[in-house]
Amino acid sequence: xxxxxxxxxxxxxxxxxxxxxxxxxxxxxxxxxxxxxxxxxxxxxxxxxxxxxxxxxxxxxxxxxxxxxxxxxxxxxxxxxxxxxxxxxxxxxxxxxxxxxxxxxxxxxxxxxxxxxxxxxxxxxxxxxxxxxxxxxxxxxxxxxxxxxxxxxxxxxxxxxxxxxxxxxxxxxxxxxxxxxxxxxxxxxxxxxxxxxxxxxxxxxxxxxxxxxxxxxxxxxxxxxxxxxxxxxxxxxxxxxxxxxxxxxxxxxxxxxxxxxxxxxxxxxxxxxxxxxxxxxxxxxxxxxxxxxxxxxxxxxxxxxxxxxxxxxxxxxxxxxxxxxxxxxxxxxxxxxxxxxxxxxxxxxxxxxxxxxxxxxxxxxxxxxxxxxxxxxxxxxxxxxxxxxxxxxxxxxxxxxxxxxxxxxxxxxxxxxxxxxxxxxxxxxxxxxxxxxxxxxxxxxxxxxxxxxxxxxxxxxxxxxxxxxxxxxxxxxxxxxxxxxxxxxxxxxxxxxxxxxxxxxxxxxxxxxxxxxxxxxxxxxxxxxxxxxxxxxxxxxxxxxxxxxxxxxxxxx
Ligand SMILES: Cc1cc2nc3c(=O)[nH]c(=O)nc-3n(C[C@H](O)[C@H](O)[C@H](O)COP(=O)(O)OP(=O)(O)OC[C@H]3O[C@@H](n4cnc5c(N)ncnc54)[C@H](O)[C@@H]3O)c2cc1C
Numbered sequence: 001x002x003x004x005x006x007x008x009x010x011x012x013x014x015x016x017x018x019x020x021x022x023x024x025x026x027x028x029x030x031x032x033x034x035x036x037x038x039x040x041x042x043x044x045x046x047x048x049x050x051x052x053x054x055x056x057x058x059x060x061x062x063x064x065x066x067x068x069x070x071x072x073x074x075x076x077x078x079x080x081x082x083x084x085x086x087x088x089x090x091x092x093x094x095x096x097x098x099x100x101x102x103x104x105x106x107x108x109x110x111x112x113x114x115x116x117x118x119x120x121x122x123x124x125x126x127x128x129x130x131x132x133x134x135x136x137x138x139x140x141x142x143x144x145x146x147x148x149x150x151x152x153x154x155x156x157x158x159x160x161x162x163x164x165x166x167x168x169x170x171x172x173x174x175x176x177x178x179x180x181x182x183x184x185x186x187x188x189x190x191x192x193x194x195x196x197x198x199x200x201x202x203x204x205x206x207x208x209x210x211x212x213x214x215x216x217x218x219x220x221x222x223x224x225x226x227x228x229x230x231x232x233x234x235x236x237x238x239x240x241x242x243x244x245x246x247x248x249x250x251x252x253x254x255x256x257x258x259x260x261x262x263x264x265x266x267x268x269x270x271x272x273x274x275x276x277x278x279x280x281x282x283x284x285x286x287x288x289x290x291x292x293x294x295x296x297x298x299x300x301x302x303x304x305x306x307x308x309x310x311x312x313x314x315x316x317x318x319x320x321x322x323x324x325x326x327x328x329x330x331x332x333x334x335x336x337x338x339x340x341x342x343x344x345x346x347x348x349x350x351x352x353x354x355x356x357x358x359x360x361x362x363x364x365x366x367x368x369x370x371x372x373x374x375x376x377x378x379x380x381x382x383x384x385x386x387x388x389x390x391x392x393x394x395x396x397x398x399x400x401x402x403x404x405x406x407x408x409x410x411x412x413x414x415x416x417x418x419x420x421x422x423x424x425x426x427x428x429x430x431x432x433x434x435x436x437x438x439x440x441x442x443x444x445x446x447x448x449x450x451x452x453x454x455x456x457x458x459x460x461x462x463x464x465x466x467x468x469x470x471x472x473x474x475x476x477x478x479x480x481x482x483x484x485x486x487x488x489x490x491x492x493x494x495x496x497x498x499x500x501x502x503x504x505x506x507x508x509x510x511x512x513x514x515x516x517x518x519x520x521x522x523x524x525x526x527x528x529x530x531x532x533x534x535x536x537x538x539x540x541x542x543x544x545x546x547x548x549x550x551x552x553x554x555x556x557x
Contacts, residue, residue, distance in 0.1 A: 002142060002204070003032040004055040004133075009042040009073060010035075010062040010089065015113065019060060019089075022118045027130070031057060039068030046077045047189050052206040053170075055140050056084040057133045058126065063090045063097065063110075071097075074105040080185055083137055085129040089113050143168040144221060147186060148199025150175060150370060151442035153356020154211055155199040159366045161214050164264030164271075165307070166292055167221045174198060214263075215326065218307040225307050227330045232258045234549055235322055235332035237310040240267020241535045242525025243338035244294040245542030250336075251301035253546060255553075258330065259298065260322070262309035266291025267340050268470070268526070269535045271362045272384070273391035276415065278535050288365070290535070313480050313521070318556045320520060333520060333556055334549045337477065337489060338542060340526040341470035341533075346379065350437030351466075358443025359464045363388035371396045371463050377446060379434055380467035381408050386416035388465055393423050396463075402432045402448060437464065472527045481516040481523070488529035491516055512548040514541060520552050 006023050010016040016035050023033045036042035042061075049056060059077060063070035070088050078084065088110040090097075095110070108129055115121040144162065148155030150173050162169045174195075177184045186202075187195060194200055194210060201209040203220055212220070219225050234250045236243045239261030250257040264270055272287035298305065312323035313335065320335040343361035345352070351359055360367060363384070368391060376396040378389045381403040389399045401420070407430065408417050420426050429448070435456060436447040446461045472487040482490045482502060492513040495502040501510060502517035514522050524541035526533050531541065 002052075002054050003030060004057040004137075005049060006031045006033050006058045006060065007042060007045065007056055008033070008035050008060040009037070009039065009065070009070070011037055011065040012062070013037065015062070022115075022122060023060070023126075026118070026123055027126070031130075039065055039070075039073035042073060043076060046080055048206060050080045050185060051189050051202060051208070052204060053140050053142065053145060053202075055137065056081040057130055057137070058085045058087065060087045060126075061089065062113075063088050063094050071105045071107075074107070078106065080189075083133065085109075085133050087111055087125070087129070141170045142204055143170065144204065145170045145172055145186075145202045146199055147172045147174060147183070147190075147202065149173070151357040152199060156356045156360070156364070156367070157214065158199055158201060158212070158217060160364065161217060161264065162221065163366045164266060164288070164291075165218075165221070165223060166288070166295075167223070215308070223307040224305060225326070226328060227258055227306055228304060229256065229258070230330060231319075232256045232304075232330065232332045233553065234258070234334045234336065235260065235320070235330060236336045236338055237322070238267065238338035238340055238525070238527070239265035239295075239305065240338060240340045240525060240538060241269045241290070241294070242340070242538035242542040243267070243336070244291070244298055245539040246336050246338060246524060246545050247298040247303040247305075247542075248294065248301060249543045249546040250549065251298065251303045253550070255334075255546075255549070257302070258304045258306060258332070260306050260308050260310050260324065262307070262325075264291070265295045265305060268362075268384075269538075271365065272535075273363055273365065273387050275535055277413070311476050313477060315480070315518060318520070320518075333553055334522065335520065336522045336524060336542075336545060336549070337474075337481070337516070337527060338523075338525045338538075339473060340538075342473050343466065344469045344471050346434065346466050346468060348435050348437065350439070351434070354437050354439055354443045357441060358439065358462050359437060359466065361466050363391060363467070364465060365391070367463065368392060368395050373397050374462060375400065375460075376463045376465065377402060377434075377461050378465045378467065380469075381405055381411045382467065382469070383412055383416055385465075385467040386412050386420055388467060389426050390416070390419055390423065392465070393425050397425065399426045401426065401428045402434060403428060403430050404433050404451075406430050434464070434466075470526070474527060481518060481521060484529045488531075489516055489523040489527055490529045491523045494529055512551065514545045514548055515552070520556065522548060 008019045020035045061070040086107045088107050090110050172183045177187050197210045233255040234257045236246050236259040239259050247259045269287040270291040274284045276284035309325040311325050314321040319331045321331045323329050372395045375398045376392045377400050378385050379402045389401050392399045431451040432448050434446050435449045438445040447456050447458045449456050474487045495511050495517050522545050524545050525538035
């Protein structure tokens with residue numbers, strides 16, 4: 001935790017140094033002592049500390065300074081740090097003015113210069129004031145702060161990225177500036193250019209990032225964005241359950257392992273509000289918890305986790321070379337593709353324009369709190385939509401599920417159907433689909449088509465969560481591995497047709513169970529053609545794949 005600040009201001013350099021020395025000697029272990037030679041210089045420091053969300057415990061200010069008196073300085077400084085204690089340093093001749101200023105600037109004490117010895121004339125006064133300050137002052141939030149607009153897609157992406165990567169942050173909605181003094185004073189401190197280019201991410205060291213890209217944010221948030229080695233035994237692309245399981249098993253069995261994840265470890269499972277069918281967790285666990293535990297486990301075994309997107313694969317003899325979005329390249333002997341699937345887009349007018357501004361793909365957990373007391377629409381009839389509806393029902397006034405089919409039985413687990421039916425604020429509308437989204441800068445209404453009546457109804461809506469199935473994103477691998485017509489990657493027995501091994505396959509064995517048509521490139525989880533789309537099966541495949549990797553490496557290395 002950053003130490004609270006004691007700020008002292010005096011235009012006499014010698015006096016300033018003496019105060020600083022006395023303050024450091026007694027309080028240096030618990031407080032940061034800062035000094036300034038004038039009121040304006042001190043105001044700069046005060047503003048910067050406010051932007052960094054640091055606390056000031058005490059102002060120790062000389063009254064008689066050219067340009068700006070101590071009282072004038074305090075009158076401005078306390079608008080930003082109203083709880084800080086204020087001590088005015090005066091010469092004997094100024095005492096009347098100082099007493100008069102006690103009310104004006106809310107001064108707690110005035111001290112006559114010189115204060116020697118400090119043990120008698122300075123410390124007892126400050127001890128008492130600092131004790132009071134500590135007793136009353138709530139600890140400040142010290143992580144990253146994001147100032148933006150609730151309806152901005154960029155703000156949403158930043159919040160989502162930080163939350164899913166378990167980076168603590170504080171969200172400050174600029175629309176609350178009128179009612180929230182914290183937000184208001186921060187906005188006042190930023191320059192006009194900055195407030196025009198929201199969201200702005202404020203790091204604890206004061207660095208401000210305007211509308212940062214996720215790669216930039218990852219770098220500044222302390223996530224690893226570059227591989228430390230040029231070569232690994234095993235490189236895994238995708239950090240969902242399948243990739244994470246492979247990482248844990250690979251590293252625990254001695255393979256130098258790197259895992260590349262472009263969004264956040266946990267994948268789709270990380271977005272699940274409650275996974276209830278994963279073995280060993282009878283009361284379920286959130287996807288975020290599962291991901292966090294798996295990441296800790298993987299790191300404990302020495303897996304290097306990199307926040308980056310893989311964009312290209314090349315084969316060079318026994319080496320598989322992986323290119324990342326920032327142009328960096330790393331090589332490995334075995335490559336495991338665990339890139340899962342991404343949400344299928346709803347192709348109705350208005351939806352793309354308002355995505356991130358009231359319309360979200362997936363359960364968008366970061367938005368759940370902001371749906372408090374409102375009506376929420378969830379599109380989809382599979383388990384993911386059911387879980388999302390249950391999750392939002394805890395915050396929203398009413399959750400309406402829009403389901404295209406006439407029942408949920410074929411697409412959703414029975415335990416979830418039972419939960420939905422037993423939740424009074426969830427309402428299911430069958431045979432419906434969203435045909436248009438309306439709104440200027442954020443979602444305001446949706447048009448719903450009912451297949452039974454063939455009617456279209458426009459209803460007010462400010463939150464729409466879409467979960468209508470998913471597709472693999474494997475175009476970047478199209479030249480390398482064989483895929484089915486939907487982009488899922490073939491492996492093992494699916495590659496042998498009419499008893500023939502895949503084109504170009506030169507080894508005197510068939511492709512392994514989870515191996516693609518390129519020896520040494522494996523595929524696991526949802527992205528694999530024919531896989532069961534579940535957490536447990538992804539974890540199972542990721543773990544099992546490592547034994548095939550070992551077999552492969554035993555012949556290559
Ligand atoms: C909301 C929701 C709830 C669910 N609930 C359950 C449940 O209760 N029980 C259950 O068994 N299953 C559930 N599922 C399904 C389950 O989550 C998936 O089957 C499982 O996550 C698949 O794991 P995976 O590792 O194969 O892929 P994913 O989880 O999809 O992970 C793939 C990862 O790869 C990353 N990636 C993709 N391309 C690249 C690239 N080029 N470079 C770097 N990284 C890349 C992605 O960012 C992603 O993190 C749910 C799914 C969702 C969406």
